[in-house]
Structure formats: structure tokens, C-alpha cells
Amino acid sequence: MSISSVSSKLFATALVAVGFVVSTASAALPPEVQAKVDKAKTRLVALAADPGVIAAIKDANAKGDGGMTNGKWVDLPDSDAFIQALLKSKVSLQIAKWEQEDDNINKLLLRDQKGNLVGASVRPLIWNNATRPVFAQALKGQAWAADEIKPDTSTQVPSVHVSAPVLDHGKPIGVLHGAVTAK
DSSP: OOHHHHHHHHHHHHHHHHTOOOOSSOOOOOHHHHHHHHHHHHHHHHHHTOHHHHHHHHHHHHHOOTTOOHHHHHHSOTTOHHHHHHHTSHHHHHHHHHHHHOTTEEEEEEEETTSBEEEESSOOSOSBOTTSHHHHTGGGTSOEEOSSOEEOTTTOOEEEEEEEEEEETTEEEEEEEEEEEOO
16 A cells, blocks of 8 residues: 555545545535425415415514524524414414425525514524525525525425515515425
């Protein structure tokens, strides 16, 4: 064995031991998962155009967050009246129905123009996700999907996140997003 091959093996072993992962190509979704993601994006665009969704977003944008923060949200028990009212609202019940109708989607969430939760099929871990790509990308006016499979933070199901803007006369006013089951 040459010195250069020993050095290469030692370097590679050191990288692994320190926790570095070296990749020469970007990850692509398996074709069957990509097909589900494409279908879900198209469906979310249609659902985001629902008059009830648009009305709920307009109402939420007018009201504001009511002082809720991610920290307060996390501290509330599932039985809290605020959480129960949100999950039993008209728009949440509709979203839950849509989610149940589609075996490929394991959650749907509706957020206002600032990333605050408006409606949901399940209780998410965070109240506001304005800085996350699933929200920020769709708020630019285009449907979006992640390019990787990860366990969803709310459901723990391996998923790909997808989102679509809620539009009012062509202007993004909120986001409908979900998780596509990647199995």
C-alpha cells in the first residue's frame, strides 16, 4: 500500500470520526416520492384557493397574533381552550377533512401572512414558522417543496414538506402547507 493511499484512508477515517459527511451530488427524491410531492403541490394550490381558506386568512391577517409566541404555544397543554378552539375552528375542520381524504398527506397547516397558525389538521410544534422555507418560499407566490425526506416534527412520519401560497387577487396573503408521507 502506498503512502498516499494510507494517507487518504486515514483522512477519510478522520472525517467520519469527526462527523463530517462528504457528498459529491445533491440528493434527489425517489421517483415515486417525487410523483406524490408533485401531486400534493398541485392539490395544495387548489385548496389554497378555497373561499373559506381565503376568508380565514383575511380575518387572521386583520386580527394579528393576539400575543401568541412560539414559547407560549409550546407551554400550552393540548387541552388548553385556545388550542382546542383553533383545532375545532371551521377552517381547521375543513383542513382536517382534506388531510383525511388524501393518504399521501399526513398534516395540513394554514398560516397567515406573518407565519402565525390559523388552522391545522394536527397541533404543530410551533406557532409561527415565518423563517422556515416551507413558509417563506410559498409566501413569494409559488408552490414549493423540499428536496429531502425528514421525519416531520409534528407527526414523526418520514415526509417531504410542501406548500402553496394563499392568494387574494394574485397577491400572497398566507400559506397552506403540509407534509407528504414518503413511503
